Amino acid sequence: MILAGDVGATKILLEVGEFRSDRWQTKLGRRYATTEVDSFSTLLTTFLGEWNQVRGKGERITGAGFGVAGVAIGNKIKMTRRPITVDGDAIRERFLIPEVAVVNDLAAAARGLDVLGPRDLVTIQAGKAVPEAPRVVLGIGTGLGVAYLIPRADGFDIVPGEGGHAGFAPATVAQSQLWQSIFQRHGRVSAEDVVSGTGLGNIAHFTSGGSFVEAATADALLERAATDEAASSALDLFVECLGSVAGDHALAVMARGGVYLMGGVIARVYERIRDGRFSEAFCAKGVHSAAMMKIPVKAVTNERLALLGAAKLVL
Numbered sequence: 001m002i003l004a005g006d007v008g009a010t011k012i013l014l015e016v017g018e019f020r021s022d023r024w025q026t027k028l029g030r031r032y033a034t035t036e037v038d039s040f041s042t043l044l045t046t047f048l049g050e051w052n053q054v055r056g057k058g059e060r061i062t063g064a065g066f067g068v069a070g071v072a073i074g075n076k077i078k079m080t081r082r083p084i085t086v087d088g089d090a091i092r093e094r095f096l097i098p099e100v101a102v103v104n105d106l107a108a109a110a111r112g113l114d115v116l117g118p119r120d121l122v123t124i125q126a127g128k129a130v131p132e133a134p135r136v137v138l139g140i141g142t143g144l145g146v147a148y149l150i151p152r153a154d155g156f157d158i159v160p161g162e163g164g165h166a167g168f169a170p171a172t173v174a175q176s177q178l179w180q181s182i183f184q185r186h187g188r189v190s191a192e193d194v195v196s197g198t199g200l201g202n203i204a205h206f207t208s209g210g211s212f213v214e215a216a217t218a219d220a221l222l223e224r225a226a227t228d229e230a231a232s233s234a235l236d237l238f239v240e241c242l243g244s245v246a247g248d249h250a251l252a253v254m255a256r257g258g259v260y261l262m263g264g265v266i267a268r269v270y271e272r273i274r275d276g277r278f279s280e281a282f283c284a285k286g287v288h289s290a291a292m293m294k295i296p297v298k299a300v301t302n303e304r305l306a307l308l309g310a311a312k313l314v315l
Helices: 040-054 088-095 105-115 173-186 197-208 218-225 229-253 264-273 277-283 286-292 305-312
Strands: 002-007 011-020 023-033 063-068 070-073 076-079 085-087 099-104 121-125 135-140 144-152 155-161 258-262 297-300
Touching (some): 002 105, 011 040, 040 088, 076 088, 076 099, 088 099, 105 135, 105 155, 105 305, 135 229, 197 264, 229 264, 264 297, 277 297
Parallel strands (some): 258 297
Antiparallel strands (some): 002 011, 011 023, 076 085, 121 297, 144 155
16 A cells, blocks of 8 residues: 655645556545644644554555655655645654655656546647657646656656746736736745735735735635626736746746646636636747647646655655
């Protein structure tokens, strides 16, 4: 059996299961709100206590993989936005699990792409995928994560980083005004300050003149968009900025293998992304615009992508 986890700034998913015919079969799964967790080790103790109550005779955990929202240093990650540390070596010793791997959550998500089925993906831009070309994965949740898949002779090297903290480059007058609005309140403007759940709040503050920043979640904006012009404008500007940022990352490696958008925000707004505004911004790259039109873009609707990839770490 494999213990797998997706440790994000909003939620933590833990599952015990196994791969059968390349499909993940869950034996026990739980979802937790990250804000309610003080210690990952304590949470794991609780979860494994439940597992011991339901596990079958002879079933034991032989490996564990965790994708965590933060920078991996060795086999350990201190989360960027939460006071939680996931230490693979300490977990191995405390819980007597033979192999434990801890990686950045976008690195885990990149590993999980091949496990997805057609029902897990929604086409945003059709394009034409080149199988052995680079790919990009963007995770849009509380923050913004980025990972690249770079082809090699026998597969892909996965390169995670902190691309979400790179500077945001405005591509239109409206984006420039948004940049100024965020800069005046917070200083330096990163891509994550615009393209993320946090970014939605900043955009809503800008489009509404500060009138509903407290309600600036994806769900709240979608609910209000039909009757509130500012909410609708906020979503439109968010989609446009997402297209621009995603296009920049795709251009950086000429990701003809495809761009994959995942995360809690994407799961809520992907229908809005399909209206053309995203693709227009994605492809607006000057002399390379025609090439950008050929890059397929998919929205991942399966929230367990990083968990599936984490499970593959110890196969």
